[in-house]
Amino acid sequence: MRYLPKSPADREAMLQTIGAGSINDLFAPIPAEYRLTRDLNIPRQMAESEIVDWFRQRSRENGEGYTSFLGAGAYLHYRPVVIDALISRGEFLTSYTPYQAEFAQGTLQAIFEFQSMICELTGMEVANASMYDGSTGAAEAVMMAARLTGHSSVLIARSLHPEYREVMATYATHQGLPMSTVPFTATGRIDLKGLEQSIGSDTACVLIQSPNFFGVIEDVDAIAEIAHKHGALLVVSIAEAVSLGIVEPPRSADIIAMEAQSFGVPLGFGGPYCGVIATREKFVRQMPGRLAGQTTDSNGKRGFVLTLATREQHIRREKATSNICTNQALVALMVNIFMTIYGKVGLKELAKQNLAKTEYAAQQFGKHAKVLFSGSPRFNEFVVETSEDPSAINGRLLGHKITGGLTLKKFFPEVGNAALWCCTEMTTRSAIDTAVGVVADSERSVRSMNDSSVEEQVR
Amino acid sequence: MRYLPKSPADREAMLQTIGAGSINDLFAPIPAEYRLTRDLNIPRQMAESEIVDWFRQRSRENGEGYTSFLGAGAYLHYRPVVIDALISRGEFLTSYTPYQAEFAQGTLQAIFEFQSMICELTGMEVANASMYDGSTGAAEAVMMAARLTGHSSVLIARSLHPEYREVMATYATHQGLPMSTVPFTATGRIDLKGLEQSIGSDTACVLIQSPNFFGVIEDVDAIAEIAHKHGALLVVSIAEAVSLGIVEPPRSADIIAMEAQSFGVPLGFGGPYCGVIATREKFVRQMPGRLAGQTTDSNGKRGFVLTLATREQHIRREKATSNICTNQALVALMVNIFMTIYGKVGLKELAKQNLAKTEYAAQQFGKHAKVLFSGSPRFNEFVVETSEDPSAINGRLLGHKITGGLTLKKFFPEVGNAALWCCTEMTTRSAIDTAVGVVADSERSVRSMNDSSVEEQVR
């Protein structure tokens, strides 16, 4: 009961003031037959040291100490220690949504700065305070596009993160928003011809990802042109925010739905992350999520408030632009601090290091196996096709304390024995060389097996 | 240069304002022949990630993951996470000595509470804001005793922490304070007869430790009686603060010099720790170190200030009670928070767990080897005498990822093959059993060797 600030005497005195004979008097409204008369069957109260030990043990069972080549929507970048030092301040950590602006200017100004930086980076005019994550952000962006256009079907690139596609499907089902998929070509980019064919006058938007799930940068302008020609909006999902340091943002998009996890948010086994939606000013009243805006106080001093709340559920209820309430504020603050630390020059340099590591790795892998889509520009991910099933190779890599690239079979059976590899500034050359070595060994042994089976056949 | 908040343009503008042509103009007062015209030969500027990696590597070389039975003036107790969460607040971490009271009430009130709790725990009337550590605190307490009595020799228990003794010797050398040592008896306690014989009318104080270096609780009242009878003061050093939860404080002492590391301060390879001196009110003006005192502001509101500064070097210079200036403030704050967390009931319960673990361990060791001084009351340390050199046993324990007790030979050649073991609430029964097992094996193999050499002799 170490969190409870009451002594038995306090409780007694309070009950007396209230005029209750015992605490259970206060629970009288609960029908007696439902009242729990036993202890919950959960673990007994533990000491803090036991709790810490228990989770440390879980940590040791959870890949502690492995070097990873996994990306696919969750990226390992260095997190400057300043981030946690600052977000751990109780004034940020333990405050609520800044509904009372005069008592929450810290959070509000930080949100305003977050929105501003997201705009700078994405080339959009307005950005919101955050969405749950990249996948739900993308789904909300599509619903927003449907409201904006009044159209009611959606085109989705197959090269969008497959789990984002699934989420999109879940959200769209009951919105009367039929979805269809646009394939990618051998370049790893969206099939523009296919897009032209699928798009129609009822298309609310085209949803693509760039860099896409394979790390390939799409020709956004070409896609935008097609979309706009048909009165559809272009929604671009960005899953790897660090790409914005060196990859031109999709300025021709109408809505950008971004996952900002790369900006200082721990991998954390998949969450909490930080979605964010950015768009043009003229679309702002259809935007979901909270917005901080600048205003003045009664003495003319600059200050910030949550604004345009008439879009939101607590005012508009069933007519709101979204049902979102709690968002990812503290994670957005991490992102904010990360963007501030790296800033104008650092984000570029960081992105460049990612590019260089990835280029080196792709070159090395390319010597032994096939790197798919290698004619297209890419950021920090690439697909390696091997002769052997990549799961088997990954199994061997675990022995080197390395987590290999993501096996694509589950999501993209059409690419065969392929895996999605990711390098960031954290990936060392020696880890790359080790992984390449294991892949090379695999290729060699498959070749020699093939040779010997050829020999066998010959014999 | 990430810590430097200036752009090249800022520097240029400032130089212009100053009227300097270049930054080196400002270094003109340094004779040219001494100016460094090369880079310092130190490691190149490192990225934060590299720094973290470097120290993590050092950590792995530094006993990470070992279970330890070491005490001897540095104790491993559980540190509630609240401590670091609070002392990491910039307002505590990055403020200076509270010389400007109106802008430092947080630090000052915390010091006042620290002093108050130290008084409660030690049974003394006043306590200071901290000293460097237990060893220097003891030395300062002795010099204080010399000033108070006007006497000029010192008696020191041999059962005082041997490094404290060394520090005492260093400090005393040039103070004209001849030191002599009072031995301990087979009970592990100070030789009261020896004390009676050594003490004289010129003795400024008797300095003992309780629980002493062997974990044995001294008969403080008896020692105090002897000291006082001869006009000497009794200075008691307490190295294991947790003992105060269950061991009667040395109320008959005149000065208590305490090491409070046990109260929430990391082992940290020996520092920073937290010394503190507590004494009687009448001695306060000879006390070294800072003191916070209560007062009121011009509106009669309660507030706190540093006080009795006329004892200190910045006012009194060569006539000060001590040369101490910077103390261990942030560490004292850790101690403060720890004391607050455990409080009146928790400190007792904590101490009781230490006692129980130690008793269990001593019992178990006692089945196979000799536990010295076991007739005397002890807290959480005990001395085990083995047939084999304990260093050899400890070498084997390292294989079990256990750090055995401290080999005493270096400090106390007279005790032979003995080691000082410590158990705290962190020591698990299974670790104790493993260590006991290794000691038991050692005893068995020595016995069988002896047996076989006896056999050999017989043959």
Place this chain on the structure above:
Amino acid sequence: MKHMTRKATRHISQNEGLIFEKSSPGKAAYKLPPLDVPEVDVAALLGKAERKDLGNMPEVSEIEIIRHFTRLSTWNYAIDLGMYPLGSCTMKYNPRVNEAVARVEGLANGHPYQPEKISQGALRIMQTLSDCLLEITGMDAITLQPAAGAQGELTGLLMVRAYHQSKGNPRKKVLIPDSAHGTNPATAATVGYAVENLKSNSRGMVEISALEAQMNEDVAALMLTNPNTLGVFEEEIHKIAALMHAKGGLLYMDGANMNALVGKVRPGDFGVDVMHLNLHKTFSTPHGGGGPGSGPVAVKQILEPFLPTPIVVKHSDDTLGFEYNRPQSVGRVRAFYGNFGMFVRALAYIFANGPDGLRQTTEDAVLNANYIRKGLEGVYDLPYSTPSMHEVVFSDKIQARKGVKTMDMAKRLIDYGFHPYTTAFPLIVSGALMIEPTESEPKEELDLFIEAMKSIAEEVEEDPEFVLGAPYHTRISRLDETMAARKPVLRWKSEPKS
């Protein structure tokens, strides 16, 4: 100050501009390690996709960043500073050990796609938390995937829809009491249901006869908050459940107010079919200025087939894993597995409390709310005299006569050093003061709060104009929200170069 408060004083507070106003070319807070692979020619690799310029992104040093956010933080109120009695938000203590364990290396750095073999720690956490939450709610199956309460609602209603669909008819409507939180109707709309309002009765509860009248085969579910947003336990919950079930409908419970129930009664036992929990309310994960949250959805057996994918399962070799192949699933509601970091924190909270601690927590929460109710009864109008559980809702009826509204008194409360109560709802109370102290408040703080509220009521009597001008003691005075909405300035822009 008209009246004095023992709670707070004024003190000097640092000003701070926008980060962009501190930027200057050449300052930097980062440093990258040297590259251990060859440099690349970006133009050659990216072609026209290369970005040349990062616009007005700031350039500042580390100390400026520390000061910037430290200064900003000092302008916020927080639970760590005092009582934060926002009704319906359960602003309880956020234990520090939660933060510590969430940052343990293997948990903070675990990749969602790392092999199951090296994900056993995370899976075990999810499994253990699920077990605990099922025991606490008395439900049969659970998903941890939803990111917050509202997404929990969405997930729950999707399952409701899938369930009815599986019976051949998704039905058309969801019944929602007029006292409900805005997310309830907003969610129902998202799932494609029409929202039908259910009027509360004079005791602030569902009127059984009204429910009887409105319930029919078109109704998919009733979304009920229990205790409801008045802090009132629906005493006839069993009848409500029976009524719904009789017509094939389901009972959805918005679990935002579970802090009134944990360890004392289980929704699964009183007829709830599906419910969400807010780990960021009941289970102490921090609010963080608005999030992140986590909104697990617990269901009865009948709804289990519809849970989002993946779910955690135990393999035959006793290791844990994810099961994706669930044909009746409503699908994913977000990428990966949910806000895992919040699972860690919530589980740490459950461990720290145990069965006895959780029960005592609930009791203290209810005790605190009733203590405040007692202290302010008569001073403020109590629109519903029904017994309060974990929160109490007053109205500004008495003060409104002097022209002072709930929001005005809220602003004045800031001057007294307290964060205000919730003013935005429940809509059935005009001018609501919705007060939820949680269990984390000592008697001392409650007494100060009661004192402050009484003092404000006196001020309203003596000088209503004065109260309307509040707050007076904050670094800025009342902000112009109308202007903010009329001419939205939603981002910083660099001054046009002259």
Place this chain on the structure above:
Amino acid sequence: MKHMTRKATRHISQNEGLIFEKSSPGKAAYKLPPLDVPEVDVAALLGKAERKDLGNMPEVSEIEIIRHFTRLSTWNYAIDLGMYPLGSCTMKYNPRVNEAVARVEGLANGHPYQPEKISQGALRIMQTLSDCLLEITGMDAITLQPAAGAQGELTGLLMVRAYHQSKGNPRKKVLIPDSAHGTNPATAATVGYAVENLKSNSRGMVEISALEAQMNEDVAALMLTNPNTLGVFEEEIHKIAALMHAKGGLLYMDGANMNALVGKVRPGDFGVDVMHLNLHKTFSTPHGGGGPGSGPVAVKQILEPFLPTPIVVKHSDDTLGFEYNRPQSVGRVRAFYGNFGMFVRALAYIFANGPDGLRQTTEDAVLNANYIRKGLEGVYDLPYSTPSMHEVVFSDKIQARKGVKTMDMAKRLIDYGFHPYTTAFPLIVSGALMIEPTESEPKEELDLFIEAMKSIAEEVEEDPEFVLGAPYHTRISRLDETMAARKPVLRWKSEPKS
């Protein structure tokens, strides 16, 4: 406020009593794990040594502790909040990475007596830091043992004494300029030396002729701060060293002001024999409200035999270890090896800067001080016009005519949102304003400071009485220090039970 400041505003601040005033029997913030060994009978084990009662130790819960110390903290000013121009204290930015690496498990939990074999990490840190500090100072050997600057002085003078002793005569006196910090004479006394004052000349420096006159075979050493406490570099340092050495004396340098020199000039090169460093000043370890510090002492070869034990050595197998067997050593100055946690931080700081960063740091520190000097020249009296290095010392001569002293203006500066400068010394300046901005201040903050100081000077002209009443904007007004000293209340006492 008479004049406006752009630096700060007033805001609401939480009150908080003493922790004892929150205590109540039965509250607890701790919980111990179940005991895995048998319970013991305390009375049987301890007999009369058993403690029965812990007096008035508090009983409070965790949330109350979080609030208590969080509230207290908000009453403090700090580097993280803004400029902290305490002269001689080098209040520079305390990097957060230092705190992170100091908490890495094997370093935070290393026991000082663990076997050398598993202490190589800590030893390597000590070794690397020592190497860096020797390169920075240009000295030959070093001890990291002293806990702070003053203990560094003690250690240095002990070595001086041991050195002279080894030559047959410990000598009697230490020369100390009148501008020196109080620890210098206090330390000399502790080591048993008589202190002889050395008068500064009109330029604020050591007067060579005076030194010549006072230097003789009775003098063990000159303790010199360089740059001295006026922020002035002793231009004739080479002559000073030569003079000392000619008479067999040693030159001790108080390195408190090394922030003016690092990377630009090395004391070892200009004749210093022994010096201490303050890791908590020059090397960025946090001040923490008054400590901990760390005061390594670096020496020339001739003093190496006298270093405290143990020292770090490299064994023949290239592992590191401690060497205890040093017969000429002055002995230990504290238990274990010094404030190791500060070594980690200081080394992290050196790594983060590198040679270029350290030099730029020094240049910026000197630039900042000179910028302030320029900005306030004429407004405040500059008693010595000698060029300033890293700090500038004004006097209150102009303002004192109106009855306003340096401490009064310091209090008023608080109202402007700045921590005051140092007022206590150097004693050779009556009414000193000793201002050390460090390199951590942006131009913007310096401009605000200059503006504030000018504004205060104007206020003194216009309304000196007003300034005498400062501070006005803090949560408490000026505290009665006289009463505190006259009737000391140094601890809380429970109210006598009535």
